[in-house]
Amino acid sequence: MNYQALPKIDLHCHLDGSVRPQTIIDLANQQNVTIPSQDINEISSLMIAPETCQNLEEYLMRFELPLSVMQTEEGIERISFELFEDAAKENVKYFEVRFGPQLHQLQGLSFDQIISSAVKGMQRAEAIYDIKGNYILSILRTMDKGNINDVIDAGAAYLNKGVVAFDLAGAELPGFCHEFIPYVNYAIEKGYRITIHAGEQGVGQNVFDAVSLLGAERVGHGIHIKGHQGAYDLVKEKSVALETCPSSNIQTKAVDVLSNHPIKAFYQGGVLITINTDNRTVSNTTMTDEVRKVMEEFNLSREDYFAIYRVSVEQSFASDEVKQELLKLAE
Numbered sequence: 647m648n649y650q651a652l653p654k655i656d657l658h659c660h661l662d663g664s665v666r667p668q669t670i671i672d673l674a675n676q677q678n679v680t681i682p683s684q685d686i687n688e689i690s691s692l693m694i695a696p697e698t699c700q701n702l703e704e705y706l707m708r709f710e711l712p713l714s715v716m717q718t719e720e721g722i723e724r725i726s727f728e729l730f731e732d733a734a735k736e737n738v739k740y741f742e743v744r745f746g747p748q749l750h751q752l753q754g755l756s757f758d759q760i761i762s763s764a765v766k767g768m769q770r771a772e773a774i775y776d777i778k779g780n781y782i783l784s785i786l787r788t789m790d791k792g793n794i795n796d797v798i799d800a801g802a803a804y805l806n807k808g809v810v811a812f813d814l815a816g817a818e819l820p821g822f823c824h825e826f827i828p829y830v831n832y833a834i835e836k837g838y839r840i841t842i843h844a845g846e847q848g849v850g851q852n853v854f855d856a857v858s859l860l861g862a863e864r865v866g867h868g869i870h871i872k873g874h875q876g877a878y879d880l881v882k883e884k885s886v887a888l889e890t891c892p893s894s895n896i897q898t899k900a901v902d903v904l905s906n907h908p909i910k911a912f913y914q915g916g917v918l919i920t921i922n923t924d925n926r927t928v929s930n931t932t933m934t935d936e937v938r939k940v941m942e943e944f945n946l947s948r949e950d951y952f953a954i955y956r957v958s959v960e961q962s963f964a965s966d967e968v969k970q971e972l973l974k975l976a977e
């Protein structure tokens with residue numbers, strides 16, 4: 647099968663984990679940022695998380711280098727444009743990208759400048775390529791909570807003009823949802839859709855909480871509903887889609903090998919699943935690779951692929967008009 651040619655949808659991809667290595671070098675030189683090497687191979691290997699990562703925390707250490715050149719409007723705009731360009735060239739037709747505005751303030755950018763730069767880069771790519779997209783604003787669970795509502799307020803000006811949803815990301819502790827209830831409620835009041843990273847690091851209860859306490863409409867990863875019947879049943883009952891990211895899940899030790907990934911069991915059990923990249927550079931992957939890996943490992947047919955594609959369309963935060971266009975590609 648020609649995986650590259652298939653129309654694809656990626657609903658879970660981090661901007662800062664998906665920067666071209668050459669762009670890190672270019673921007674570091676332009677911005678006078680010191681980086682460990684000028685050699686593209688060395689920069690690439692510093693950015694890609696190794697298979698020997700012990701856990702999510704070690705995986706997350708790979709984001710420091712790209713973030714060092716994502717502190718100016720030009721840097722963010724360029725990286726956003728290039729990510730949508732890369733995705734369009736492999737036939738991703740709809741792309742939801744997320745990032746944490748709190749991580750881009752090291753040189754004093756305002757949340758408005760940060761968010762508008764990302765949106766501008768996306769819109770520049772949308773004008774040239776056959777791709778549509780939206781941004782999701784991620785709050786880092788480990789960071790100070792004092793400015794979360796400022797991120798929500800700044801992003802609200804872009805709602806349905808490039809920004810659609812709110813997310814919680816970063817290291818995952820058991821029971822994390824409780825302390826975020828007021829922030830997520832504030833985001834919902836402002837009109838954000840909700841997706842939450844949960845059940846990536848061993849805690850199925852976090853998925854149950856993300857859906858029942860935070861109103862998550864989708865869950866990032868969600869792997870550990872396997873082994874938590876209550877979470878499994880709730881996700882099915884509420885038609886919450888899981889944004890699975892197979893390569894990332896192996897690097898972070900959420901699963902040991904692809905053949906043990908529960909994605910096919912979920913699919914056969916009627917859980918809504920989608921296939922996504924998480925981090926193109928850190929996980930050294932593309933949508934073409936993720937689709938190929940899942941289809942080959944689990945012997946999925948073209949019909950299975952388009953069933954999953956349709957779930958991605960329905961569970962996306964795209965407008966009805968865009969959804970109609972995307973569904974036509976599955977006919």
Ligand SMILES: O=c1[nH]cnc2c1ncn2[C@@H]1O[C@H](CO)[C@@H](O)[C@H]1O
Pocket residue numbers: 660661662663702706709744745746749784815816817843846894924925
């Ligand atoms: O798989 C993941 N699980 C949890 N957090 C993640 C994952 N990938 C990236 N980030 C975190 O999200 C931030 C904003 O994009 C990244 O800087 C990284 O810390």
Ligand SMILES: [Zn+2]
Pocket residue numbers: 658660815843866924
């Ligand atoms: Zn993620």
